Amino acid sequence: MESKNDELLEISNLETLDNYLSNMDNSKSNSYISKIPEVCKEYPCCLGIDEAGRGPVLGPMVYGISFCPVNEGSLLVELNCEDSKVLNEKKRDDIFVDICKHSNKIGWAVEVISPNKICNSMLGRSKYSLNQVSMDSAIGLIKAAINGGVKIEHIFVDTVGPADKYQAYLKNLFPKYKITVENKADSKYPIVSAASICAKVVRDHALQTWKCKEGHEYTFKEFGSGYPADPVTKKFLADNVDVVFGFPQLVRFSWSTASNILKDEAYHVEWEDIENEAPSPISNSTITSFFKMTNQKSEKPLNTFFSDRYLSRKVDL
Amino acid sequence: MAIHIQSGKNDIQTNPKFSNNIHSMPFKIHADCDAQISKYFLQTPIEKEILSASFRGHPLLGKEIQIPAGYRGVVLHETMKPATEKEDRKFYVIHTFDKFKYWNWEKAPSKNDPLVQAMDWIDIAEALHSPVVEE
Numbered sequence: 001m002e003s004k005n006d007e008l009l010e011i012s013n014l015e016t017l018d019n020y021l022s023n024m025d026n027s028k029s030n031s032y033i034s035k036i037p038e039v040c041k042e043y044p045c046c047l048g049i050d051e052a053g054r055g056p057v058l059g060p061m062v063y064g065i066s067f068c069p070v071n072e073g074s075l076l077v078e079l080n081c082e083d084s085k086v087l088n089e090k091k092r093d094d095i096f097v098d099i100c101k102h103s104n105k106i107g108w109a110v111e112v113i114s115p116n117k118i119c120n121s122m123l124g125r126s127k128y129s130l131n132q133v134s135m136d137s138a139i140g141l142i143k144a145a146i147n148g149g150v151k152i153e154h155i156f157v158d159t160v161g162p163a164d165k166y167q168a169y170l171k172n173l174f175p176k177y178k179i180t181v182e183n184k185a186d187s188k189y190p191i192v193s194a195a196s197i198c199a200k201v202v203r204d205h206a207l208q209t210w211k212c213k214e215g216h217e218y219t220f221k222e223f224g225s226g227y228p229a230d231p232v233t234k235k236f237l238a239d240n241v242d243v244v245f246g247f248p249q250l251v252r253f254s255w256s257t258a259s260n261i262l263k264d265e266a267y268h269v270e271w272e273d274i275e276n277e278a279p280s281p282i283s284n285s286t287i288t289s290f291f292k293m294t295n296q297k298s299e300k301p302l303n304t305f306f307s308d309r310y311l312s313r314k315v316d317l
Numbered sequence: 318m319a320i321h322i323q324s325g326k327n328d329i330q331t332n333p334k335f336s337n338n339i340h341s342m343p344f345k346i347h348a349d350c351d352a353q354i355s356k357y358f359l360q361t362p363i364e365k366e367i368l369s370a371s372f373r374g375h376p377l378l379g380k381e382i383q384i385p386a387g388y389r390g391v392v393l394h395e396t397m398k399p400a401t402e403k404e405d406r407k408f409y410v411i412h413t414f415d416k417f418k419y420w421n422w423e424k425a426p427s428k429n430d431p432l433v434q435a436m437d438w439i440d441i442a443e444a445l446h447s448p449v450v451e452e
Contacts, residue, residue, distance in 0.1 A: 027359065027371075119374030125423040214356050244346060245357035246373045253374025262373070267348035269373060272422065309435040 010035070012100050014093060017202065022209040026060070027116045027249055031140070033109035034100075036148040040107055043069035044153035047145060048191035049138050051158070052084070052199035054130070056226030057255040058233060059115055059207045061130075063137040064199030066099065066108040066191060067150055075105060076190035083187035084200040096201040099194060108198045109144055111137045112206055115252045122254035134160045139173060154178040156192045158185040214248040216240075223250070228257040241265040322393065324410040332412070339390065339417035340379075341432060342372065360418075367425050368418070379420035382432075385439045390414040 011017045011032060024030040047067040054061055068075065079098045080091075087095070099106050113133060121128040138157065146152065155177050159166060167181035182188065186196040208220045218240075224232030237258060240247065243266045251258050302312065338354055352358075360370045360379070368379045384390045392412040399406060419426050419433065426433060 027361075116371055116374070120371060120376035120423075123373075123375045213359055242353060242357060244348065244350070244352040248357070249359070249371065267346050267350075270345040270347065271375070272343055306438075308431060309438065310431045311435055311438060 012103070013097055014205070017096075017205055018209050021112070021202070021206050022211060024112065026112075026114050026206075026210065027213060029111060029113045029117050029137075031109065031111045031144065033141075033144050033148060034107045035103060036107050036145075036150055037068075037104050039069050039072070039105055040067055041149045041151055043071065044151055046070050046073070046154045046156065046189075046191045047142070047150070047152050048185070048189060048193070048195040049141065049155065049157045050084075050186050050192050050196035050199055051134060051137075051160070052196065052203040053226070054134070055228070056233075057228050057237070057252050057257045058223055058226030058250055059210065060203065061113045061118060061134075062199045062203040062206065063111045063113065063134065063141060064108065064195040064197075064202065065110075065138075065141045065145060066106060066194035066198055067145055067152070068106045068191065068194075070153060072105050073190065075102065076194055079194070081190040081193040081197060083184075083193055084196040086187075087197070089204060092197050092201050092204075095194075095197050099198065106194065107145070107148075107150065108195070109141050110198055110202045111141055112202060113137060114249070116249040119253045131161050135166070135169070139170075142174065152177050154180065156185050156189045157181040158192055158196065159183045210250060212248045212250055216248055218248075218250070228255065237261050238265075243267050319405045321405060321407045322391075322410065323407065332414075335412050336414040336416050339392075339414050341417060341419045343377070343420055343422045344372070344375075370420070376423045377420045378423060378425045379418045380426040381416055382419050382426075382436070383416045384414070385436060388439060390417060 009020060009032075011020050011034065020032065045067045047065055049063070049065050052062045052064070053059060079095055079102070081095060084092055099108060118130065118133060121133050122130065138160075142152075142155065155170070155174065157166070157170065157180070159181050163181045163183055167179055170179050170181065180189075185192040187193070207223075207226065210218075210220070212218060218236070222232070223236040224230040226233055228234070234257075237247070237251065238261060241261060246253060246262050246266050247258060253259060253262075301307075306312065340354070340358070358370060358372070360368045363369045363378075366380055368381075370377045370379060390413060391410045392414070393408040394411045395406060395408050419430070421430065428434065
């Protein structure tokens with residue numbers, strides 16, 4: 001095991017980000033929070049939340065938050081924090097580096113939710129939706145900021161599902177703060193744009209540095225963006241099926257794009273029914289049936305000791 | 318119908334490497350083939366004796382189960398299944414094992430699992446059927 005050195009783990013540029021991402025256990029969820037700027041502990045702050053990589057069939061979903069004192073709002077505009085989707089990759093990387101450079105004023109945190117974690121939640125015994133995974137992640141990040149001492153005043157969230165419901169839910173959990181949940185908040189509020197850029201940059205770099213635990217040496221070029229419509233991703237999925245195991249853990253099995261390919265290309269797998277089969281009703285025999293002659297020898301059923309343990313007699317002695 | 322079990326080669330030894338790769342899974346794969354277990358089936362210990370893993374995105378929890386002393390697990394091979402139920406069936410022992418991993422779908426294996434309970438029968442059978450020795 002490598003020793004965990006806090007100095008080494010600090011993400012201050014793209015190199016240290018790649019280093020962090022390639023050393024994490026990518027079958028689990030991993031969270032990172034930047035150093036909390038002193039000003040964020042002193043002055044009331046705004047905090048933005050957004051996610052990246054919700055739709056893709058490959059790779060992690062990344063939740064991001066960023067925070068800075070309300071009166072430093074102009075800094076975000078100076079850094080050109082805009083909706084991460086309208087910026088190209090290079091521009092996003094540059095802004096991310098700028099955010100890191102202003103670590104005395106802006107703080108940020110991300111949770112990298114691994115594809116394996118996403119499938120495990122969605123394909124577990126009790127169904128746990130992607131929306132629930134998302135909300136838990138957002139709440140976890142807000143709590144991490146609170147625990148770090150950030151003096152939060154106003155939380156801005158890019159919506160997951162219906163905005164009013166989500167807003168009421170968060171308000172209930174965090175009654176002390178002003179909360180704004182809006183559709184397309186990432187293009188309206190620079191602090192959400194900053195969170196969105198952090199999340200998107202981390203997601204992109206997580207894919208670029210992805211190492212399959214199964215030992216496959218796929219590169220980013222071979223699996224593409226991960227969006228189901230990307231022809232590179234489509235080809236990657238079609239070409240890399242294992243007939244028993246399906247795909248490496250890079251792939252989200254719970255996406256129909258992936259499961260449809262397995263339906264055609266891999267062996268069929270039958271899972272136990274979640275509902276326990278209802279015990280068959282006791283057959284009521286009519287009283288006259290006892291007097292009827294039958295040549296069927298009634299078979300003595302095995303004691304429940306055996307049936308409970310799925311033991312049966314295979315050979316007559 | 319009788320079933321014959323023959324140990325092909327003279328007394329196959331239990332191969333520890335093989336014992337580590339016997340898994341009882343909570344689903345049925347409609348196939349009979351080789352599987353790249355050590356490559357794809359990644360297992361992590363999570364707490365005392367319990368392992369976690371995933372199969373096609375499904376969360377699994379597993380535990381190692383020892384075959385009781387005096388018994389051995391066997392892997393049988395049947396060259397050809399007879400067409401009718403009446404014919405005798407012939408199996409060959411191709412591997413033996415002394416432990417295996419038992420997996421459940423997002424539920425830690427426990428005494429409530431039929432397979433774990435089935436091991437009880439071995440002790441009871443012993444008590445019921447072993448010859449009475451007068452002391």
